[in-house]
Amino acid sequence: MEFTLVKQMKRGMKTAEGNVSTMTQYVLLGFSDLPNLQGFLFGVFFIIYIIIIIGNSLVIIVTRLDPTLQKPMYFLLANFSFLEICYVSAILPRMLLNLWTQQRRISLGECATQMCFFLMLGATECFLLAVMAYDRYVAICNPLHYPLVMNQKMCTQLAVGSWVIGIPVQIGLTVQIFSLNFCKSNRINSFFCDTLPVIKLACGDTFDIEVFVYVETMLFGAVPFMLILTSYSKIISTILKLPTDSGRAKGFSTCSSHLLVVVLFFGSATITYLTPKSNTSARTAKLLSLFYTIVTPMFNPMIYSLRNKDVIAALRKFLCQETIKALQFLLFLSLSRPDTIKIIAY
Missing domain, CATH: 1.20.5 (Single alpha-helices involved in coiled-coils or other helix-helix interfaces)
Incomplete structure (x- = not known):
């Protein structure tokens, strides 16, 4: 196994001027440290992928076809479920191919494309979760104005804005990352082309690009998260003022599913991207990225359906x-x- 990875590494390096090696191919290490579990892991992740596709597809179908679910909350939920399918499909098919073939090679263009879609869809998820929190805020804190504020036009604008707001920035970040000179290795210690594992392979000082990644994470991660916290602080304050226990229970039940998804997604992503590198091992970072890219999308349809x-x-x-x-x-x-x-x- 190790000999094969070394051959793949050498095959993917090309010497350029100044004795600096540039990468034409990368090797996604993934779960190469578990050689006896490759078939088992393929089966597990294949089943997870099927569950994600079927679960989120069912949510999309019922929210679009059932007359009782033609509400802003379920329109946004359908968008979220479609996003989860796209988000996972940017990562899992390639991961399954690597587990099945044991080749693990990925070209520079494929790696850049995967990273770009991962970043764009990740930004969309952050803002869409913030929009869903705003929808719950209006429904609970201003119920009389809810039909006027969250009308079809506003819902469409908020959903479209969530999908497109991160595209130019994330494309620019991807271009900047792959404009670096890579000479250390072509072995990415992850199961997909994530930003920080790829940057670790670059030569020279990468401080500027790392700062850009952290600023971009704050912009597209921390800002939506703060908006969500603000919305839920007002929601909880309003619910606690309700006169009856049944009213408070109904209010918390309405928001609990979305709040649980927010905690799962932002919690694991924050630890991965905002924790100092010295405090996070490569294996821990890999497991955390596995959690918010694959495990959370698998549970989201169950969370929303079983609690609604x-x-x-x-x-x-x-x-x-x-x-x-x-x-x-x-x-x-x-x-x-x-x-x-x-x-x-x-």
Whole structure:
């Protein structure tokens, strides 16, 4: 295993002027330190990917088709579920390919593209979570003005803004990172092309680009997080003033799912990007990035559906309708072509 990685490293390095080596290919180390678990890990992450796709797709379908869910909250939830599918699809397919083939090589262009989409979609998730918190703030703190403030036009503008606000900055950051001279190694100690593991491979002083990464993290991570905290401080204050226990319980139930997602995502991402490098080992950073890029998106549909009675009811209705349609189709086949049902039963 180690000999193969060394060969891949040498194959990906190309000598340039001034005896500085530039990279044409990288090697994603991923879980190469667990050679006996590669097949098992492939199976686990493949199942996780299927769960993420199916879970978030069901949320999108029911929130778009069920008449009772045609509300701003569920419009934003559908956007969030679609974002999670895109976010995970920027990372997991390549990771599964590496686990299956054991090649681990990724070209410079592919690495830059993966990083760029990861950064853009990560920024979108931060701002979309802030928009969802604002939606809950208006619904609980200003319920009479909610239909006017969170109308369809405003929801669309906020959703589109969340998707596009980080694009130019994240493209610029990606270009700057891959404009560095890389001479130390081409082995990225991560399972995808993340910013900090790639920067570690650069030659010379990388202080400026590291500062840029931290500033960008504060802009697209800390600012939305502070907006979320502000919204929830006012939400909690309003809920505690409600006169009845049932009213307070309903208010907390409305916000608890979103708040749990916020804690899971921002908690792991903050530790990864804002903790000093000397206090975080490479393995710990890898596990944390695994958590907020893959594990959290897997649990998000469960968190929102299991804690929301309207979504549960819509899911049951949708699944019952689809089951009835499937049974009707099988009945039609059995009546029109009796041999077909025998083949299916066999």
